[in-house]
Amino acid sequence: MAKHESRAAKSARMNLIIDKLQAAYTDAKVGLNFTTPFELLIATILSAQCTDDRVNIVTQSLFVKYRSPQDYLLVPQEELEGDIHSTGFYRNKAKSIRGCCQRLIDEFSCTVPTSLDELITLPGVGRKTANCVLSNCFNIPGITVDTHVTRIMNLLGMVDTTDAVKIEYALMELVPKDRWNDMNHVIITHGRRTCIARRPQCGICPINALCPSAL
Numbered sequence: 001m002a003k004h005e006s007r008a009a010k011s012a013r014m015n016l017i018i019d020k021l022q023a024a025y026t027d028a029k030v031g032l033n034f035t036t037p038f039e040l041l042i043a044t045i046l047s048a049q050c051t052d053d054r055v056n057i058v059t060q061s062l063f064v065k066y067r068s069p070q071d072y073l074l075v076p077q078e079e080l081e082g083d084i085h086s087t088g089f090y091r092n093k094a095k096s097i098r099g100c101c102q103r104l105i106d107e108f109s110c111t112v113p114t115s116l117d118e119l120i121t122l123p124g125v126g127r128k129t130a131n132c133v134l135s136n137c138f139n140i141p142g143i144t145v146d147t148h149v150t151r152i153m154n155l156l157g158m159v160d161t162t163d164a165v166k167i168e169y170a171l172m173e174l175v176p177k178d179r180w181n182d183m184n185h186v187i188i189t190h191g192r193r194t195c196i197a198r199r200p201q202c203g204i205c206p207i208n209a210l211c212p213s214a215l
């Protein structure tokens with residue numbers, strides 16, 4: 001990798017990285033369990049600062065008890081806080097979920113909107129959550145920048161920032177739109193299985209020849 005890599009070279013390397021990760025992780029998919037866009041919206045709000053595995057444990061019973069936006073507003077906030085307690089930051093998350101549900105009822109006829117601009121008007125929903133819902137529920141291209149994507153894109157030398165919006169826009173330039181959703185899945189899977197935050201497994205990494213941070 002040249003020290004001052006051109007954008008074209010970076011883009012070619014990024015596409016090769018996606019190819020190799022797709023071959024390595026043929027089962028890559030979103031880690032959160034859901035059956036509807038509304039469930040993924042709630043699960044994604046809960047996933048802030050929490051593992052997908054923990055969220056999946058909580059939503060297993062949560063999605064049985066709360067089926068519609070109205071359901072989340074029919075109980076006192078303290079009850080919802082108790083139901084999502086183990087995901088952490090439960091007070092803020094309960095407040096966001098209830099605010100989000102109220103807006104879905106008031107402005108969107110209880111359905112999850114299908115545009116980024118509308119989704120980010122929902123309380124507790126930022127670009128990461130919105131893009132996650134768009135890409136996984138509606139197959140609309142969207143780049144989800146989470147902790148794995150932030151770490152790995154810096155290690156790969158694709159970006160030099162931890163600003164999620166800057167990373168999203170940089171990747172939009174480097175990766176063709178029709179690969180955005182696949183990229184989300186393989187990079188996040190790579191972060192969970194191989195390029196693990198505290199102990200990256202560079203020796204067995206399928207993209208170590210393409211990574212300037214390989215040990």
Ligand code: SF4
Nearest residue numbers: 195200202205211214
């Ligand atoms: S070579 Fe190491 S640092 Fe680079 S992507 Fe692979 S595991 Fe991560």
